Amino acid sequence: GAVVSQHPSxxxxxxxxxVKIECRxxxxxxxxxxxxRQFPKKSLMLMATSNEGSKATYEQGxxxxxxxxxxxxxxxxxxxxxxAHPEDSSFYICSAxxxxxxxxxxxxxxxxxxxxxxx
Amino acid sequence: xxxxTQTQPGMFVQEKEAVTLDCTYDTSDPSYGLFWYKQPSSxxxxxxxxxxxxxxxxxxxxxxxxxFQKARKSANLVISASQLGDSAMYFCxxxxxxxxxxxxxxxxxxxxxxx
Numbered sequence: 001g002a003v004v005s006q007h008p009s010x011x012x013x014x015x016x017x018x019v020k021i022e023c024r025x026x027x028x029x030x031x032x033x034x035x036x037r038q039f040p041k042k043s044l045m046l047m048a049t050s051n052e053g054s055k056a057t058y059e060q061g062x063x064x065x066x067x068x069x070x071x072x073x074x075x076x077x078x079x080x081x082x083x084a085h086p087e088d089s090s091f092y093i094c095s096a097x098x099x100x101x102x103x104x105x106x107x108x109x110x111x112x113x114x115x116x117x118x119x
Numbered sequence: 120x121x122x123x124t125q126t127q128p129g130m131f132v133q134e135k136e137a138v139t140l141d142c143t144y145d146t147s148d149p150s151y152g153l154f155w156y157k158q159p160s161s162x163x164x165x166x167x168x169x170x171x172x173x174x175x176x177x178x179x180x181x182x183x184x185x186x187f188q189k190a191r192k193s194a195n196l197v198i199s200a201s202q203l204g205d206s207a208m209y210f211c212x213x214x215x216x217x218x219x220x221x222x223x224x225x226x227x228x229x230x231x232x233x234x
Contacts, residue, residue: 034221043210043226044164091162095222107154108222110164 003027004096006111014119015086021079021114023094029074030096034108035067038091050077084118091115121146123211125225132201133233139186140196140228142211150216153194155185158227159207167209170194172216198230206232 005024013019023033031052036044048069049057056069066088068080077096081088093113097106122145132138144153151172157165170178170185178185186195198205211225 041208041227041229043224046221049221093162093164095164107166107169109166110156113162113164115162 003109004094004111006094006114008114009112010115010117012117012119013084015084017084017118019081019084019116021081021092021094021116023077023079023096023111025075025096025109028096030077031074033071033077033094033096035069035077035079036093036095038093038113040091044093047079052077081116084116086118089116089118121148121151121213121215121223123213123223123225125211125228127228129229129231131231131233132198132205134203135200137197137199138201138230140198140209140211140230142194142196142225144192144194144211144213146192146213146215148215152214152216153185153187154212154214154222155183155194155196156210156212157205157207158210164210168196201232203232203234206230 003026007022011019033050035047037047038044046059047062050069050071052071052074058064071077091113095108095110097108124143127141153170155167157167168178168180168183168185170187177187182199184197208227208229210227212222214220214222
């Protein structure tokens with residue numbers, strides 16, 4: 001069964017709305033989670049690395065004030081798209097791994113993704 | 120820096136036949152892991168197979184096998200006995216060994232299985 005749960009799976013909302021997406025690790029603690037953005041038929045682009053109890057690390061070119069990440073517990077990270085506009089429409093997907101140095105060969109487990117459509 | 124290259128255009132294969140999806144990578148680090156993921160049209164990312172840089176044998180998982188040629192820096196995925204449900208995008212990815220290291224993805228390959 002799924003080890004990472006992501007909600008909601010689909011969001012359609014008006015321009016200017018803020019949208020929160022949740023990513024939960026279901027049966028393990030994840031000190032680190034990752035947030036990706038994907039355009040149709042393109043690869044996954046890493047947006048940021050979410051670290052429990054500290055600030056997220058954003059990739060170059062990603063606006064941290066636009067994409068707020070909070071990793072308040074070892075099983076939950078949230079991505080908030082603030083004041084969303086049509087260009088923010090995309091597929092957002094999170095991942096987590098049961099990570100320790102010795103487990104770094106373990107695959108990242110992905111949520112099912114969130115399709116965000118801003119009208 | 121690490122880089123993953125998937126250059127094949129959309130691939131087609133007849134049902135029940137085998138297909139090879141190419142992946143080359145570039146890294147200066149001797150310790151790394153290579154992954155293949157499948158993404159059907161519904162969007163979820165499904166882990167298929169893993170190969171460690173120090174593994175002596177090619178990884179296999181059911182109908183999936185990885186043709187790992189370290190000197191050539193290639194990690195091709197072989198799918199045997201293709202099924203209609205194999206139609207999807209396939210991503211090769213790489214990460215360095217080490218806690219919380221990031222996955223770097225290739226651009227993906229679209230595979231279509233013909234009945």
